[in-house]
Amino acid sequence: MSPRRSYDQYCSAARALDLVGDRWTLLIVRELLAGPRRYTDLHADLPGVSTDVLASRLKDMERDGLTTRRRLPPPGAAYVYELTARGRRLLPVLQALGAWGEEELGERRPTDAVRAHWFALPLLRALDGEGVVEVRLEEGDFHLRVGAQEGPVYGDGPAPGEADARLEMDAATCEAVARGETRLPDAVRDGRVAVTGDGTLAKALREA
Numbered sequence: 001m002s003p004r005r006s007y008d009q010y011c012s013a014a015r016a017l018d019l020v021g022d023r024w025t026l027l028i029v030r031e032l033l034a035g036p037r038r039y040t041d042l043h044a045d046l047p048g049v050s051t052d053v054l055a056s057r058l059k060d061m062e063r064d065g066l067t068t069r070r071r072l073p074p075p076g077a078a079y080v081y082e083l084t085a086r087g088r089r090l091l092p093v094l095q096a097l098g099a100w101g102e103e104e105l106g107e108r109r110p111t112d113a114v115r116a117h118w119f120a121l122p123l124l125r126a127l128d129g130e131g132v133v134e135v136r137l138e139e140g141d142f143h144l145r146v147g148a149q150e151g152p153v154y155g156d157g158p159a160p161g162e163a164d165a166r167l168e169m170d171a172a173t174c175e176a177v178a179r180g181e182t183r184l185p186d187a188v189r190d191g192r193v194a195v196t197g198d199g200t201l202a203k204a205l206r207e208a
Helices: 012-020 025-032 039-044 051-063 091-100 116-126 171-178 184-189 200-207
Strands: 067-071 079-083 131-137 140-146 154-156 165-169 193-196
Touching: 012 025, 025 039, 025 051, 025 079, 025 091, 039 051, 039 079, 051 067, 091 116, 116 131, 116 140, 116 154, 116 171, 131 200, 165 200, 171 184, 184 193, 184 200, 193 200
Parallel strands: 131 165
Antiparallel strands: 067 079, 131 140, 140 154, 165 193
C-alpha cells in the first residue's frame, strides 16, 4: 500500500484532498453510490483506469475509512467494495462538483464513454422529495432513490419494487438536463420526458 501523500497544510479543504484528491477516487465513489460492487464491475464502469491504479485506489480508500471490502455469501462468494457512512457523505460533494462542471460538458464527443447510470447524479439534483424513480434511456435503465438518507442512491436496471415515478426520455433530452440547459419539469411540460406512475414524485413532475 502506497504511503499517503499530503499537502501538509492546516486547512480542511487540503486535508480532504489528501484523501479524495487523487485521480479516479471520486469517480470510484460515484460508482459505489450504487451500492456494493465487485472489482470487475468497477473496472468495467470506469473505462480508462488501469487495473493497478484501481486496485491501489481501493486499498487507499479502505485504509482511509471511505470503503470496506467484504465477501458475499455463497453462491456469490465474491468480494465486493462498498462505501462506509463517511464515504456516503461525499454525495453532496459530487453533487456540487457536478453542478459546477455542467458548463464543461458541451456536446458529447466521439471519444466519450457513457454509462446510463452516470446521469443519475444530475437527475437527482433535478428532483425534489422522496421516493424511487425509474429512468429509461437509450443507453439503458436505472433507478434513483430520491432523498435517500442511507444506503445506495441509485442502481442499474429497473426499480426492485414499485417505482413512485417512471421517466422515459431520449439521449438529447437527458444530456440537456445534465448540462443544465433544460429543467426537468420544463422537459416534462414540453413532452420530451414521459412520466408515468401514481406516486407523489410523478404527480409533482406532471403538475410542475
